[in-house]
Amino acid sequence: MSRHGRRTFLKLSGGVLGGIFAGTTVTAAERTDRFIVETKGEETPTDLEVVFDLSEIGYAVVRAGESELERSKSVKSFAPDIELEGADPSVESRAYEGDPENDEFYSFQWDKQALDVPTAHETTRGEGTRVAIIDSGVDASHPDLEVNTDISQDFTRDGLGAGVPGGGDHGTHVAGIAAAQTDGTTGVAGTAPATDLVDFRVFSDFGGTNGAFSIVVAAVLAAANADCDVANLSLGAYPIPREGLGSFYGGFLNKAMTYANKEGTLLVIAAGNDSADLQHDKNLISLPNEGAQALSVAATGPIGFADALVAGEDLESPPKSPAFYTNYGTNAVDLGAPGGDVDTSLTDPVDGVPAYAYDFVFNTVTTVLTDDDGNYAGSVPGYGWKAGTSMAAPNVAGAAALVKSANPDYNANQIESALERAAEVPDDYDKTYYGSGFLSVVDAL
Structure with a gap:
């Protein structure tokens, strides 16, 4: 039996990982009460307390001490679980404070305009598909979201259940970008509004397991077992030493x-x-976007959309231009997609909002409420702006659902291939920011 203790963990994490939510600096903590174990064969250990049965790939997550693991006849190797705690995952975030009953929000959605989503919806709106959001939780009470709470799961086990923004509003924003409804006169549009939206929550601000390595992997397996056509992961860790990939954690992730x-x-x-x-x-390596079978998405965004919106002025940079913050690299990025850009020098207010916020992605958000003791007390749905590759990924996830809807026999590789074949690198821009190119939803159908 082999074990991977604190020394291996520190080599893997460097003590601090760059963002379990993509781009966020977080602190990594080694769990001493919960371990990831590679089992002998594919049988679930019967002599240990199993938290997650991952026998599909020959692993389990157990609650035990090291001495118990050493004695177990079903354990081939083991390592401590890693729990990550971070702050707001987006590069920038801003709430909308207007009245959603009196506003048509599609005009704010430069991302859907750049992708010509209405034309794509003439072919399909994502019917017959299923998309999982592996994130901080999706607020199922939001009027612009329809969440399949029967299939949704809370992997944090904080007692709040699924369909709840128990880890913040990041997941609600991501879900709206992928699948916000389009059957009303107010609100926002999602790329695949008719998809079956599933919430797989892996973050908790209320005492549950928060962003642990094991529960992200468990959620990936759950998405596959729930027949999800697409799973969106607007999360990640960077930098991780590449030499750690050959060890326990990299093997665990890649198998999943x-x-x-x-x-x-x-x-x-x-x-x-x-x-x-x-x-x-x-x-160094970034995970999970540089893991096996990942479709890695970089972010693009305009500069000057507020002035274009209210005064008809030309954009300083087009929606297809790379965002200043995005990671990039040949063979490390597969597609570029709208995620928002940031120029905080554009501070003049437009309808009470700094002009720079309009260059973010506008979609569903929610405000989490707490009682006097800090317990979860509900949520207030709303709308707002966020920027990040976290916002670019669900634009691609929604597009993938449209491709699957139009081509029901496609497998995962064929969906990705269709998206990549349709994409083109914009003129005068570097391929390293786009992989195959900028997302083209209409041409991929």
């Missing part, structure tokens, strides 16, 4: 991602917000 791909689930993953050249970062 390969399993999901074989089961037909396309993994769409944010490339990260570190402005890093992932192709030339020597012994």
Whole structure:
């Protein structure tokens, strides 16, 4: 039996990882009460307390001490689980404070305009598909979101259940970009509004397991087993020493991602917000977007959309231009997609909002309420702006659902291939920011 203790963990994490939500600096903590174990064969350990049965790939997550693991006849090797705690995952975020009953919000959605989503919806709106959002939780009470709460799961086990923004509003924004409803006169549009939207929550601000390595992997397997055509992961960790990939954690992650791909689930993953050249970062790697079978998404965005919206002025930079913060790199990025850009010098207010916020992605958000003791007390749905590769990924996830809807027999690789064949690198821009090119939803159908 082999064990991977604190020394291996510190080599893997460096003590601090760059963002379990893509681009966020977080602190990594080694769990001493919960371990990831590679089992002998594919049988679930019967002599240990199993938290997650991952026998599909020959692993389990258990609650035990090291001495118990050493004695167990079913354990081949083990390592401590890693729990990550971070702050707001987006590069920038701003709430909308107007009245949604009196506003038509599509005019704010430069991302859907750049992708010509209305034309794509003439072919399909994502009927017959299923998209999982592996994130901080999707607020099922939001009027612009229809969440399949029967299939949704809370992997944090904080007692709040699924369909709840128990880890913040990031997941609600991501979900809206992918699948906000389009059947009303107010609100926002999602790329695939008719898809079956599933919430797989892996973050908790209320005492649950928060962003642990094991529960992200468990959610990936759950998405595959729930027949999700696409799983969106607007999360990640960077930098991780590349030499750690050959060890326990890298093998665990890659087996799960390969399993999901074989089961037909396309993994769409944010490339990260570190402005890093992932192709030339020597012994470093970004996960899970550089893991097996990932479709890694970089972010683009305009500069000057507020002035274009209210005064008809020309944009300083077009929606297809790379965002300043996005990670990039040949073979490390597969597609570029709208995620928003940031120029905080544009401070003049437009309808009470700084002009620079309009260059972010506008969609569904929610305000989490707490009682006097800090317990979860509900949420207030709303709308707002965020920027990041976290926002670019669900634009691709929604597009993938449209491709699957139009081509029901496609497997995960064929969906990705259709998206990549349709994409083109914009003139005068560097391929390293786009992989195959900028997302073209209409041409991919």
